Amino acid sequence: MDAAELGRRTRITLRDRVRRVRGSLILSVQAAVAAGLAWYVAHVLLGHVQPFFAPIAAVVTLAISVGQRMRRAAEIVAGNAVGILLGELLILVIGRGAWQVSLVVLLAINLAIFIGGSASLVTQAASSGILVATLLPITSDYYLSRFVDAVVGGGIALLVMALLLPLNPLTEVKRAVGPLMDSLADGLNHAADALAHGDAAAAQDALDRMREAESHLRAFGESLKASKELATIAPLHWGKHGLLQAYIEAADHLARALRNSRVLVRRIVSMIRDRETVPASLVEAVHALAQSVSSLRRELADAVEPEQAAEAAARAVRQASQAHQAGLDFSGEVVFAQVRSTATDLLRAAGLPREDAERQVRRAVGRIDQSRSNRSAGGTSEKPG
DSSP states (O other): OOHHHHHHHHHHHHHHHHHHHHHHHHHHHHHHHHHHHHHHIIIIISSOOOTHHHHHHHHHHHHHHTOOOOOHHHHHHHHHHHHHHHHHHHHHHHHHSSHHHHHHHHHHHHHEEETTOOOOHHHHHHHHHHHHHTSSSGGGGGTTOOOOOOHHHHHHHHHIIISOOOOOOOHHHHHHHHHHHHHHHHHHHHHHHHHTTTHHHHHHHHHHHHHTHHHHHHHHHHHHHHHHHHHHOOOGGGHHHHHHHHOOOHHHHHHHHHHHHHHHHHHHHHHHHHHHEEEEEEHHHHHHHHHHHHHHHHHTTTTTTOOHHHHHHHHOOOOOOHHHHOOOOHHHHHHHHHHHHHHHHHHHHTTOOHHHHHHHHHHHHHHHHHHHHHHHHHHTTSSSS
16 A cells, blocks of 8 residues: 555545544533533532442433433433442342342342333343442442432433433434435446446445445434434424424335335346346436435435425436337346336435325326327328328
């Protein structure tokens, strides 16, 4: 690797790290504020001499629940409190030792399961109980204070998360949907280029990348759940419901577009390997689908009518129909059908009702069919009788 290449990679790595820091800035501010408030309340207001559990509980709650719903954050608080309470009560009564630690863990896990906790609550209950039972001194000066500190720290974390410094639900959703839509657009563009050049390996690589986009789809779904909840409980973001609704309505259709696109790219791989006919208009159709995805991402983020996304989707259908009229083999016909299906998905994601989306797709196909019929009829009338 030469010096120029090393310098380029270093700049890219540095830029990525700065971007990650910016993306996590609000979380770090939340954690810092929550930790300071938790220590102040426990130490100054409640008079606890060493309230280390309060800031720890605050930071743990925020860190573990990042990107998740408020319910998980509340479970982290409850798990900490349950484990610490059991640890304090049992160790004061039965002392400390191997079997005492086992008993604390056994009771903490079963109590967490009994109250309907998730894996997060169970884990926090057990680990907090172990911490109290193994590391902390047994003294009446701290009787139940650690339990109170854990509740104070977790409660303040929830307060900061929901009221004082809540995450912007729209920002979180945009950050989550970006990788999904980028993967979809890039995969379609790369597949179209591979089809144009007859490169089966490149098409297969595009397909593999699109399969990996399932993780982005799951992250987008989780972000939507968290953002809907945040927009409901955070007064600062009550006005974001309308803007958030566009992403909520688009979610299922984007998932279908991703899956239909994977089928499309899989058949592109087959087209290349089987040396099928590849009209230029079919390549343009797949590129147009990619443009529709990119336009949709931009127009959703700008909260404007997704006209460019809808126009690109309709253009994709027109181009694919031209390829169909020119003549396609088996896999090519499947690609044509999948272009229509994916275009319908993208039109639905752009906010069109099902009937309108299907009507636009039929109209795009019908224009090609009508123009072919007119040319055929005109050609026949000019023939000498």
